[in-house]
Structures are given as C-alpha cells and as structure tokens.
Amino acid sequence: MKKKIKSILVALLLSQFYVGEAQEITTPKAHFGFDIGEDYMLANYRQMEGYFLKVAKESDRVLIKEAGTTEEGRQQYLMIISSPDNLKNIEKYRSISQRLGRAEGLAEEQARALSVEGKPIVWIDGGMHSNEMVGSHQLIETFYQLVSRRDPEVQNYLDKVVVLMWHVNPDGQDLLADWYMQYPEKEKRNMSIPRLYQKYVGHDNNRDFFMFNMKEASNLAKVMYVDWLPQIVYNHHQTSPDGTVVAGPPYRDPFNHVFDPLLVTGIDGVGFAMINRLNEEGKPGYVRMDQSGFSTWWNGGLRTAPYFHNMIGILTEITGSPTPSEIPLVAERQVPRNGLPFPVAPQKWNFRKSIDYSVSLNLAILDYAARNGDKLLYNFYKMGKNAIDKGNTDTWTKYPKYIQHIEKAYAADIEAGKIKAIQNNSYYRAKIIPTDYYEAVFTDKSFRDPRGYILPADQEDFGTAVKFVNALIKSGVYVYQASADFSVNGKNYPKGSIIVRTNQAFRPQVLDMFEPQDHPHDVEYPGGPPVRPYDAAGWTLALQMGVKYDRILDDFDGPFRKQEYGVLIEPLQREVPRSKVGYLINGKANDAFIAVNRLLQSGVNVFRDLDTKDFFVEARESTKIADFGRQLGLTISAAGKKPARLQALQPLKIGLFDYYGGSMPSGWTRWILEQYGFNYELFYPKDIDEDRLKKYDILVFVGPGIPPHGVQRTRGQVEEHLVPPQYRHMLGAVTVEKSIPALKRFVEQGGRILTVGASSDLVYHLGFPVENPLTEEGRDGKRVNIPSTKYYVPTSILRAEVDPAKAENYGLDSELNIVFNNSPVFRFQPSDNLYSLGTIPSDKPLLSGWAHGQHYLNGVSIGLVGMLGKGKVIAIGPEVTNRGQSHATFKMVFNQLYK
Template sequence: MKIIKPILTTLLALHLGLGIAQEVTSPKVHFGFNMGDDYMLANYTKMESYFLQVAKESNRVLIQPAGLTEEGRQQYLMVLSSPENLKNIEKYRSISQQLGRAEGLSDAQAKELALAGKPLVWIDGGMHSNETVGSHQLVETFYQLAQSKDPEIVNYLDKVVVLMWHVNPDGQELLADWYMQYPDQQQRNMDIPRLYHKYVGHDNNRDFFMFNMKEAENLAKVMYVDWLPQIVYNHHQTSPDGTVVAGPPYRDPFNYVFDPLLVTGIDGVGISMINRLHEEDKPGYVRSDQSTFSTWWNGGLRTAPYFRNMIGILTEITGGPTPSAIPVVAERLTPRNGLPYPVKPQEWHFRQSIDYSVSLNLAIIDYAARNGDKLLYNFYKMGKNSIERGNQDTWTRYSKYADQVSQLYEEALRTGQEEKKELTGYYRSKHIPKAYYDRVYENAANRDPRAYILSADQPDFGTAIKFANALIKGGVYVYQSTADFQLNGKQYPKNSIIVKTNQSFRPQVIDMFEAQDHPHDVQYPGGPPVRPYDAAGWTLAMQMGISYDRVFEDFQAPLSKQPYGVLLTPPSTTVAKSAAGYLIDARANDAFIVVNDLLKKGVKVFRDSQRANFYVAASAQATLAEAAKKYGIQIVALNQKPTQLKPVEKLKIGLFDQYGGSMPSGWVRWILEQYDFDYELFYPKDVAAKNIKNYDLLLFVGAGIPSANPAAGGYSSRQPKGELVPASYHHLLGSLTADKSLPILKEFVQNGGKVVTIGSSSTWVYDLGLAITNPLVETSPEGKQVPLSSTKYYIPTSILAADIDTTKAENYGMPAKANIVFNNSPVFKFQESAAVYSLGKISSATSLLSGWAHGQSYLKDTHIGLAANYGQGKIVALGPEITNRAQAHGTFKMLFNQLYK
C-alpha cells in the first residue's frame, strides 16, 4: 500500500538504537520519582521526553509522530516488540491490514498470513486526565517492555507487537501541572479551572465515530487506516465502590451488528485478565452483572473498535496520587460470579493501582502471545463474514423483530387462528411455530441494505460529504459516481456518494445509517426497565440530517472507489454574473460560514424573508465564486432582486461557562469557531456584576441557568476550595442562583437583550410568568411538583422525530420534519400567542427513531422549542440537544439562525 514506505521511513528515522543493546533510563532517574509514588504526577512534556529518550536507548522501541493535538502538542505511536520483529515491522503491519480488510483472500491464504503474522495489541492511557492511573501505567508498562530481561516479557515481545498511545497530552499537561503546583502535598488537588481538553473534556471519549477533535482524528488514522490492531485496551477510572477494577466480560446488551466471534473474543481476553490477577493474589476484579458497563454504544475509544471487528477492552480502576481507601460495601464482601475474589477494605495507594494495571496489560499481551494465529485469523474471519453479509440478503436480529414474532403469535392466539398450547421443554418455554419467524426474519422489507446512496443534488451536500468523511476517517471506504446514473427509477447526478455494506467494517456502516434498537428489558416480569448504560441511539446519518436511499440489491453504476483514509472534497460550483445579485441557499450549513466571512469583509448580507435564503449584491461575485469553489454550496444568480429583504447583522455573543468548564459549552465553542461566529465567554461573576450588558445575546448550553423550581432540575456547579485557587482564576469562580441571577437575566432581556438556551438551561422559561409549564412532572404525595419517576419516563441520548415550523425565522433552512437528539431534554406546554410561539413539536406518542425511550407517550403534543417576546427583548428556548457533541448537524441551523439580528 502507498502508506507503508513513508511510515517505515519515519519509524526508522526516529529509532536510533535498532539492534543495539543499551541501558534504558528508568522512570525514577528521568522523573525523579517512581510511577505510582504518592502525591506525585508527571506532566506530558516530561513524559514525551521520556518516550523519546527510551526510543533512542532501547532496541525494542520504534516511535512515530502521529499528529498534533488541539493545543499543538505532538502525539506519538510507540511500537514495542523484539528487535527482530521491528526489523520486519512493515511485514506485520501489512499482514494485519490484509487480514482486517479481508479483501481478495481465501481461507487458506488467510491462515498462512495468520501464521506468518504477529498480533497487534493496542494499549493506551491518559484519555481522561483526572484518571491519572491510565497515563502513569503507560509509562511504567513502556519501561518494563523496553528493557526487562524477564523471560516472560522477552517471549511476549517475540510473539506480539504492542502499540502504545497517549490519548490526551493537553489534559495531562494541565492536570499534572495544576496538581504539582502546591508545595504542601495535603493541598494537592485536581480542581482544575477548565476542561482537561481544550473543548470537550470528558467527552473526548464520545468522538470516536465523528472524529471532530484532532486527537480523535489522529487516533483514527493510526488505528483504522494504518495499523488495524486486533485488541484495543482502553484504561479508565474508577471502579465501583468496594472493588479495585471493573473489566470484561460486560453486561448485556451487546450491539446486534457485532459478529459473535467478537463477543466471545472479549470474553476470552477477560478471562485471561482476571485469572492473572488471581494468580498474583490481586483481588477486587468485578465483572458482568456486578459491573455497569455494556458493549452497546458507539463513539468511545473502547467501543468504536467493536464495529471494526476489533476486541475492545475497558477497565475502570480505583486510585490516584492522593491516597484513598477501599470502603466497606456489604454486598461486595461475599464472593459471587461477578466478583469471585472480593478485596479487603483498606487504605489504597497509587502504586497498587499501577501494579494492577501493568498486570492487566501483561495478561492481554499474554493472551495475544498464546493465541496470536487465532486472533489474526478470526480478525479475517469476522471481516469476511461482514463482506459476505453485505453481498447477500441479511437480516440483523434486532430486538424489535423478536418482539414482532411474539406479537404476531399472540395476535393469532387472540383471534383463534392458533390454538393455545401447553408450555414445553425443560424450562417450560413458549414454542412459537416457525412460520411466524419466517414472516419476520425472511420478510424482504426487513433486510439490511446492501448500499446507501447520498445523492449529490440534496440541498446540503456539504454536510453529506462531512458525514462520508467521518466514515472514511474511521476506515470505511466509499465510492463516488463519476457520471450521472439511474437506479430504481431515480436519477442520481455525478459526484453522488455510495457506501456499500460488503466490506469488513460493515458493522460501522450499518450502525451509522440504521436506527439503534436498544432492547426494552425489565428487571423482572412487570418490573421497572433496565436503563441503558450510556447513549442508546446515535445514528449519525439521522443526526446530521442527510438524505440517503437504501439499496437492497447489487447494482452497476459508474463509480470510483475512494482510497482508504483519503477524504472527499465538495465538488466546486460556479457563480454566473448577475446584475440583480445572488441568493445563497440557507439549507446548507456551510452557507453560514460564507455569510460570516462576508460580514467580516464588510459585505452587506440580507435575508430573503420569502425564501429564507441569504441575498448578496452583484458586487460580491468574486468573493462568492471563491466560496462556491471551496464549499460547493449553491449560489443562484438572480434575474431580479427580491423585494422582501431584511439586513443580516452580527450580534455580540456571550457564551456561558463556569469554573471547571462545561462540555456542552465547549462543544459549542468548537462549532462557533468552525462556522466563523465570533463570541466571548462569560462567567457567573459577570452576571452578578451585570457585565453581561455588553452583549447583544447570551447563549446558555446544557446546565447553565438554574430554575426556581427544583423539579425542573438541570443546573449544577462544581466549586473548589477558594483558598486553593490562584488569584488569576478567581474571576471564574461562583455559581448562578435562582434568587440572585435570574432577576439579572430577566432584566437583561427586558432591556432589549436576547437569551438563547439549549438543553437543560431552557427550564428557566417555566419561571418567567409566561404560562409555560413542564409536562414531565407529577404531584408527589406531599403535594409538591416532582419530576416523573424514571420507572414511568426516562429517555437517555436517543433520536426522536419532531415537526418544525418552517415559517418562523428562527427555523429558516430547516426541513418540516427533523430528527432531534434528545437526552431527558426539557419540553414545554403553553398556548401560542403573539408573545410566545412554538418552534417545533413532538406530535406523536411514538416519536422514537433510534435508541430507547421509556414513557415516550408523555411527549405527545409537547413543544420542543419556543420564542418569547419579553419586555423589549427576546428569549429562544430549545429543549433538545440541537448541538449534540458537534454531531447533530441537522439541527445546527436552529442555533445559527438565532445568532444574527
């Protein structure tokens, strides 16, 4: 492949000690302390210099620059194996790629390659910077593998190639420097003033199918395009109380698109891990039903590899530099299957966690060393299975289909078409005639698609390209049509994008296009539901609002296959000369970049209130032609100037943040920067001092504004001990309060300001005296309004259907039907008037499109957003997650439209 030679050159150029036995500097010598010493942390600068130093000293290490972080630090891939293996590293990397892609190989050829190859094991650390065990175990493991003469480790390195990766260098630098700034060890803390990632903090582990952040993009290139490891081990914290570490096997459900070999492969690795700890008398490993973690969701560093047939391993371990304790938890004192070897309650030290982590790393490497050919061949086998499934009629066994089989049979019993039979079998189970299975699982309408087509003539093709590029970054290959073609009676223009499912990463393709069908399990028959572990629905094509067609048979068309990892660019459009001016299609998100660039250049922009598009005079042709070439947006040359034009003017935007940072606000910072909106951050003290009067618009995202009614929920503020915070950060301290802050915000709006809220901040409208009520509350026995019980209503991150009022200026460019990301989001009930009007509604009692929604009928006929004239100003409250982790492109315009006069 084209990428092999450059990678080999880079690796060898940075490895100066190949084949030469040298003394390797220990962490103690380099850092001045051992990894795991109490009250001691190393920053990334020091770690980076250590990795580079050892790479010079050890003939077991190659190191490869792998891209810059959001703050400009260098990330590296560190490759560790025997000197002989490193001499042939490109051979082993190529074998892993060939087996992982499974293209053009016979089973016999795959077995030969599996025997000739070396399994690749990925070990990372440092993702969540306050989870300090992960970053520091990385250093200790790196050191041991780089120099240990232990026969066990020498044997491992002869049989395995280990890939090591620091996930979040920027956060490591910030957190460690903050912790170590205090001379008094007892004062050392992790109450940092901002997120431990420039934009997204903990949510850096929610970006691994979108790859918005540079760190995620760097990792994707290494993992999914260049190397394709068979096992990916992602270190996290912390374990359930009364335990040391939580790990595999994980609880149900797993995602239905997985190959069964993947699920049992996870179990195999998990057994190796727990056995090693028990062999070394390291108790406290909790798993399965005693742990909360499942293998359902996509987007995490550990879970996303599942959709590429890679065995992803997560552990959550206790401990940190400040000594802690294993508490007494009664239910975790007795051995059981989920906790075979309980740990004794005790004081706990950082080094103990490092030792556990190293043991777990070695357990995984041991498993790979003993089962290398099986790991490699099964990697191929899963890929081959995926290709075959994409080449033929295939039915994914979604839970909804099992429900349909049961429902069809129950209906037949009720109507007398079937005679009720006694329960049969050892477990007295209900046997349903196979005909009902066939009606569902052999129903052509329920087949998985063989391909998806994203037509190039859709209004926001630029966003469709962004979607396709997210797939490409994640190792999926796509096609683009080289000419117009017709299929199933529909005409598709040149440059349309085709994603076929007959590829090894088919699970990822299906998962990005099709609805997630999380099972609605209950704790016992008739009992409360079992909540999903994390996000339940995330279908990216739905979130991004792109148009696509499903194709259920093979077809021929003029297509060009995009090379792995090579991104698409928008097809450039032209702008004809016009004396009457131009319209920029506002249905395209990138139109807002163009408009903002024009405004910054002093070009006047207007909104055509009839068509909702942007209008620019003829004098801007050259600038528009440049934008059309860059973004591929539709710019229409007019014969006649529109008559109903309203000037578009920038607002001075204030975006709320707080001490410690806000992830929803951080994602929006990134979005605003991508679309060239100017903004400033403001904090609680700015509200208290009324410095907010300097802004035209205040933007609150997520938990920003508290409600006077505790039943509304939604606001939280983490406040550190003020005396431990340096004076330079005191302006970030403080909280918004219902009694003091809300009157100031009301005054801001009444005096002509604009407030826009997204997500839980929107609950403040219940307190404004506008007869807006919360439909998701009930009256407690004490007569108080309280949130609906989770046994009645609970909707974790999922995608719902909503009706959008496209006649409202706040919704210009939006479709009448939209997919909204919903996460127990606020909704509203009110009578529309000139003062308060709806921006969209959930009209159905069954609005769920993807994910899990318990009690969704409570949402019927509720409003998802509203605009309210309040004094001389305006409030726009949007309940759903319209900016969800910078993934929900389909609803970005519901924010962007609010950011102009």
C-alpha cells in the first residue's frame, strides 16, 4: 500500500512539473484552435510558422534560425532544440560534429575525445510531401513535447542530444491545408489540388537531393552537409503497405556498394530501437526489411542522400489522414514473421493514432542517440577516416561486375579443362573458387577506384561542368581549381580546370556522382520477374550532364587551390574580343541558349551558322554580348568574315501540356525552360478539345499526356463539383476520339508537336508507319510487349548515337548519354517524311544502372521526325529532361523551340 501511495505521489509530482511547464508554453490547441491529430483538421504553414516563432520566444530550449526562402518566397527555418546549457554552447557542438564528420587531420585519440565531449545531432523533418499530412503535423506535436515536457525522459534527451527540426516544403503545406479546409462540410474535405504541391516538381521534391535544383533542396543542403552534419537523419513519409501501420528500417537489399559497413549496421541499430519502442508501447503494425520494399541503393532522396555522407538515414512510411481511414485486412499480414513481428488487426484509424506513432518513433531515435551518443559521433568520424584512407591508397570497390568476372573466368577454365571444379561437401554447399581468381581481379591496377578526377577547363561546355561541380560542393564535397596550367600523366590541362579528389570523408558521394552504378540482377527467383528498384537503378550525374572528365588512378598534384567548403565556383570569366564583322557564340554550350534568348527578347537578330552550328550575332551588337563571356563563361569568338550559311532564329510560341493535379515531368520542363530563358504557356486537355491551340507554334508533351497506344483516354478525373470554378478549365482528359484528331489538324495546318518519353506514343495514334521494336508475337499471333522476365530497363543511363548534322541535334556530340526508363523506342523505314534522330548502336549500351535484355535495343531509334501536312512531329523516347539533371540532352528540346 505504501509503495502504491508513493508511486501515485511521484506521478502527481511529475504531472505538476509537466502542467506547470505547459502553462508557460503555448499549447498547439491554444494557437491552432484544435488538438494536433484531430480528425478533419489541418494547420497551414502560416499558422505553423507563427507557432514556432512564438514558442521560440517562450522557451529556452529552442533556437530558431532563418535558413533561406522557398521557390514561392516563404521563409524556411532551422529549429534547434536541446537543453539551455547545450544551446549556450551550441557552436561548440556544431563544430565538433563538423570536425568529426569531415575527419580531416584528426588522430584517433582526438576523435575519441571529441566523441565524448560532443553531443550527437539528430535531424527530424516533416512536410516533404504535402498530401502526407502526418509528417508535418507530427513535427508540431514533437516540437511541443520537447519544449514543454519536464519529465526525466525528455530532460535526458535534451541534455544528451541536439535536435534539428525542419519543415521541408512550406509552399505545399499552405496549398494543401488551405485547400482541404476550404470545404465547410467536413466529409467533403479532400486533397485533390489543381497543381503540384511544390511549385515545379511536386512529389519529385524528394528526388532532388544530389542535384539541388530547387531552392528548398539547396537550403537543406547547406544546413545538413555544410553547416551541421547530423549523425542521424529522420525523414517522415506516408503511407504504409496495406494492412500495416508503418514501414521502416532495417531495409531490404541491395545497398549501394560504396557504403561503409558501419553505415549499414548503424541503420539496423536505429531501426531495432524504433520497432522495440513501438512493441514496448503495444503499438503493432511495424513492417520492415523485405516486407516493406525499401532499399538503400538509390541516391537523391532526403533519406538516401545522407548515406553517401556517412549519415544514418531513416525513412518511415506511415498510414493516416485527417479524414478517418481504415487498416484493411490483408490476410497474409496477420501471420507474424521477421519482417512483421507484431501484426495489427484491421480497424478504424484516426489521424491522432498516426501522430502518436510518429512521436514514439521520434523519441525512440532520440533515446538511441542519448544512449549511444559517443558511438554515433565516433563512428561518424571512423567512416570519414576510412573514406580518406581509401582515397589515399589503392582501393577496389567490390562491384557485381568484378565478381561476375571471377565467376566467368573460373567457369571458362573448368570448361577448357585447365582446372577441376572444387567439390564442397560442407553443410552450406557454397561454390568455392580458388583464391588466385580473386587476386587476379582485386590486384589488377586497372580496376582500382580513382584517386581523383580532372574536369578540363577547355571542354566546350565548361559551364555545365561548373554546374555539376557546384552540385558536389552543395553536398559538402570539397574541390580544387587549378591556378595555372599543369599536366598529369602526360596530358596538359589549362588554368581553371577543376580537380575532385577521393581522399575525403564524403568519398562515397564523389564516387557515386562520377562512377557508373552497377545494379545487381535483382529478381524474385532465378528466371523470374525483376524486383523493381525503389527509384532509379543508375543516375551517375557526370554522365547525365555530359561532363568531360579524366579518371586519375594514381596520386597526382599540381598548382591546385582548395575551394572553401560550401562556396560555389563561379564560371570562368572569358573576354570577348572585338570584331568588325560579328561574333560566334559556342553552340555546344547549353548556356548559349540563355544568351540567345536574352538577345532575341531584346530585339537583336541572332543567326545559326549552319556549318559550325554556332550562333552568330552582328558586330553592332557587341555591347549586348560583352557580359556573356564574363557572366556565363561562354566562349565567344570574333568572326573574321560573315559565315556563308546563316539561318535566322525566331522564337516559337510554346504551349506546354499539363493537367489537373499537375504533371511532374511537365513541371521539371517548366523549370528548365525558365532557367534558359524560354517563354511558354501551359495548356490543358480542354484547350485541345475546344480548339484553343492556334496561338501556339509548338506543343510540348513531356512524360504522360498522350494515351498509351491501344488506350482510349488518359488519367481519370476529379469530380467537377468539388473543384472551384476558377480551376475547372484544367480538368478533362486527352482522348483518342476527340483530342487526337484535333492534334492532327494542328500539325497538318503547320504546327509542331514535340513529345518526350511516354507521350511519344502519339506517333502511333497519328498513323506514322512506325513499329514498337519491344514487342514479340504472342500465343494468339498478336504483338505483345516483351515480358519483364526478358527485358527490363528501370531508370539507367545508356549510350546512343545521334547525327549532329540534323537541325534537331545541333550542338550535340555524336555519342550521347541518355537517361532511359523503359522508354519508348522506334523501328521504321526512313523516308523524306520520316527520319531518325539517333539510334542505340550496340547490344550492350548500358553505362550506369541495370538493363536486363539490353540486346533488344540494338539498332532501335531513340527519336524521330515525322512530317504531316504543313507541320511535323518530333518524338523523343528517352527522358531527355530527366528531373532537371540530364543536361547532356537538353539541346534535344531547345533546338525544337525556334523557327
């Protein structure tokens, strides 16, 4: 009885502490007018911003710092939460994290001492995908609990951990919450917004974290990879697989070959802490490993990009919505298994339950960090030190291609009778191969990882190379720039060339951006269907951007100046010589299109030299082009005489297709066009059907937009009565019955249509004599798609060949790196009215990623031009605008946008 009374008194005392503190800190309900997690209720970003700023003034546990603006101009903040004593010394702890993460010049004894002295840094974010409202609202609730609670648990976390909190997408939060809350009748509230919830890229805002095209991604990169270097990054998402509550770590294979093993086991450690806490609290439904479907292969997401910086990245996908939902019955997920040890019963599900789960998962991570802070900090250093050491020595990454080399060599020697197969009679019956086959590969110096890369300053599109390097710099990679001419391995390089060494802590990021990805052949069973990668299979940025670089296998030196961390490189300043005739702007440089469009928009006549493919401007315009050499780093030469064959350029009136809800490929194209100075307007399905296309010279369809061949219409529609009148012009669908004839008339009357990716099926609807080469004869004698067991190319990079003499290909090299995602390709008999833009000339075109059955692509056309009446259709199969990354192929779009 005495023990019971004592426990009650302790509980009451703790309750008094909690309530007393909570009265000093504004509660979410007092600020928002409802409890976080209340059904049918959402907060917008304006309200969240006001709450965070208000509480930061009320609490000594919070520092809040402005961290850049979004694409729509909203302010992003970094919220730093810890004990008052820690916050007084926050620069010390930030510096320790930086020093350990970069691992430069630190002896092990120093690192161990700093690991004890420092505080682990844990990143918790929310709001990435705005229709996933659990993520943004758990941020509010977690923030409140950390700044208001005074119980020993939270106090312990605050004493031992520094928490960074971040709202990823403020613009989308305002858009979605305002849209949802506009309906007075709760049951009618919905998230069927008319446009993307990030200005340009919507859901793809989580595909931008090695390129950093969007302002939000650049803001995050500076905080995460330059200023703070957290050890754990927790990225909240939804939704979970059917019949579960939340999917989380550990994740399934494959993991990327460049990772340090400490990273992989570090993810596992955090994952076990998370599921254990839910189990302790009686919260079932956590699914992991092969049952969740998420791997650690891909780079580019907020959760996955940190892996390449030795940070433990955590993603969870949780169920839940402000509109009440259900956990459905999935019978097979009611049987406990390693991937789902605590199944959840089917049941009604409310928003608050998801918030409670999310807070528990956040606290589980903080608990793990509090208990293992010194280990987290030391292992962070250790991974960085391992990376530096690998970059300073001969190192071989164990890619699948090298293991296949060993297996093939062994099999060939057995078949040739040179050796006999080793018989393994042990329990495991593994295939044992003599050690000398291993040594033949992993002592072969030609297979080594590079010590560094050199990007020559005299490459024709050095401006794009600078953009590539700046993406590396944003991610915390350091680079050098040559202060004078130099030579390495007998090759001369000019001043201004850029050097990227691999002996740095973020070596995995460096390798991943330069070296091809070698995705394993991942199938459900031998001979079975492929297991779809979480996202891309190959993405090597240097290849996507068409950057010219040399891989240097041995150590090298020169007159190299190290660039300060996080400071971007400026384009080379090139002087424009004087001319009495005119000027030639290098047509191989993507940024030349910025110059051309600025000149055209200011009334200057611009021509294309049909011999050199450069752009020509007459001498009287010298004052208008003088800055292009300095601002854009363009090579502009003085013409000795006026070129003999000139073609005047006139900008076309561009219509870019979009639809209600927003197309991400179209959004990326909007962003690209704006970066390079093209004017455009959006048009929608109703504009096609209601004959409103005459004001355009060219229609651009990127990605989905045209019904697939054999399908009668595009995606389904939102109920019109739920859409306010001002957005109803965006509704509708592209149909074979009505829209395709209208598009045909547009071309016949002299218009152009450019299609990229899936929309290139238009060529079949318009009746061009084109075949799909990726089909075979089915059992009934009809053509069917080649099954994925034979042919499958998830997003990867392939080698193609194009004809630079064709106007559509001006400025391209004859060999071209293309991003390919099971993309359309074509086969046809060329004629005067139908010709190819390029082909895949090999049965092994894969450069980076995974291409099962790639021999089917040998000889196919990647793009075509078809004449129809007075106009033409340009159809390009590969993803030539891929997420604003594939700079190598941007000119395949740009060239089509002039008369």
